[in-house]
Amino acid sequence: MAVLFLGMNANAARMDMVDVSNNNGYMSTAEYVSMRNEFGVKAVTVKISEGGTYKDPYAASNIANVQAAGMYVNGYHFARYATKAQAIAEADFAGRTAKAAGLPVGAVLATDVESQEANNQSKATNDRNNTAFMKEIQKFGYRADIYTSGSWANNKMTIKGRTGWIAAYPFVVSGKNWYSTNHAWQWSSTAKFRISSGGFDVSQLNSDYYTAGQKSKVKPTNKGAVKANNRKANKHNYKLSNSAKWVKESKTYTLKTAVKLHTSASTSSNAITILPAGTTVKTDRAIIQGGYRWVRQPRFNGYGYLTTGPTSNTLKYVKSGAAHTYYTVKSGDSWWAIAQRNGLSMTTLASQNGKSIYTTIYPGQRLVVR
Incomplete structure (x- = not known):
């Protein structure tokens, strides 16, 4: 080519x-x-x-x-x-x-x-x-x-x-x-x-x-x-690559896959444990160094450190516990109309609200759409 x-x-x-x-x-x-x-x-x-x-x-x-x-x-x-x-x-x-x-x-x-x-x-x-x-x-x-x-x-x-x-x-x-x-x-x-x-x-x-x-x-x-x-x-x-430092990051993540929890922010450091997929991790600091983005987890006897992915800083291994986005049902709305408006399938919209597409919705009701 x-x-x-x-x-x-x-x-x-x-x-x-x-x-x-x-x-x-x-x-x-x-x-x-x-x-x-x-x-x-x-x-x-x-x-x-x-x-x-x-x-x-x-x-x-x-x-x-x-x-x-x-x-x-x-x-x-x-x-x-x-x-x-x-x-x-x-x-x-x-x-x-x-x-x-x-x-x-x-x-x-x-x-x-x-x-x-x-x-x-x-x-x-x-x-x-x-x-x-x-x-x-x-x-x-x-x-x-x-x-x-x-x-x-x-x-x-x-x-x-x-x-x-x-x-x-x-x-x-x-x-x-x-x-x-x-x-x-x-x-x-x-x-x-x-x-x-x-x-x-x-x-x-x-x-x-x-x-x-x-x-x-x-x-x-x-x-x-x-x-x-x-x-x-x-x-x-753009950010200066030589100014890497720990920054405050008080967030909650849920692991998408099993990830090693290290004793320090280095892949060569000892592993404290392997956190299984689905584990909820609360962090207080983050840093980019050694080719990875790291977050720090406060523990009862110190700290644990885990990578959230390569330096791309896009949280490939974890998803943030961010607040949901809600939609307030209006008169004339339907599962189909709300789902289409928010780029979802009716099944997905209903399931993330703990309901089925056959459940009746009412004006004034709040639904999770993100």
Whole structure:
């Protein structure tokens, strides 16, 4: 494949690609058009699946709305595999799920390798598993790639030249084009867009891999806004990498998978115990160091330390115990109408409120929608 390397503003990283998942909720076509026209986003990579059973509920709507906005669309699968057989099974699951969600043939379907399962494997085992996944995913007509953190690339797994989508931040403005020999560099997880709520993962594309094999109508209509918005995004997202220090973080997390609790904020430190999936952890401090984001858990006899993921700071292994968002039922509302308004299925909306779709709802009643 011919690789096209792109130029870079010496003082800014570009917002060429955004990745979205269920964490971002329902995303409208208008939001993607705004990203395209006002920020210069060319491509969107949509979460498709995770492990062997989870299907992202927003994958189909995200794919359709990205395409309606005239942008390139790709997908990713959050890997949980620890063996070659599991990797092949997850690739089959991801491929079938992507087809059902409408991901077009020729798109990239990357494997997102940053789980505790992968952290527990040797480099050789991860390489074998990743190769098996990518070989299998190509049978569905998709192009393959690996997403991982900069601290894991060529450490926990091999990322060959002119391949790979690498996450590495916080980033210091220095004019350096990070990971210029890889397909993409994810440089922030907190980018803001004008009409979209929350923070987003954004990447600079260093080749045409994530914009190849598809037709697109991407033509930002406000070039001045693109430049200004990118400068603003860089200003607010860059942090000095040499100023890592503990910061206050009084939060409650629930583990998605088993995680080691360490005696200090280092992967080489002794493990106090292994906290099983479902464990609730209350923290008081957080820090980014040694290629990971760490949180500190106060214990009866001191502290325990656990990673929430690579330095991407996106809490891949844990979910926050944040307050719910509620909707107050109005006259004429139905399960279907409320679910559609909030990007949910009726079954999901009802179940997260401890009810069924056959339960009667009344005006003034509050329902959890996030």
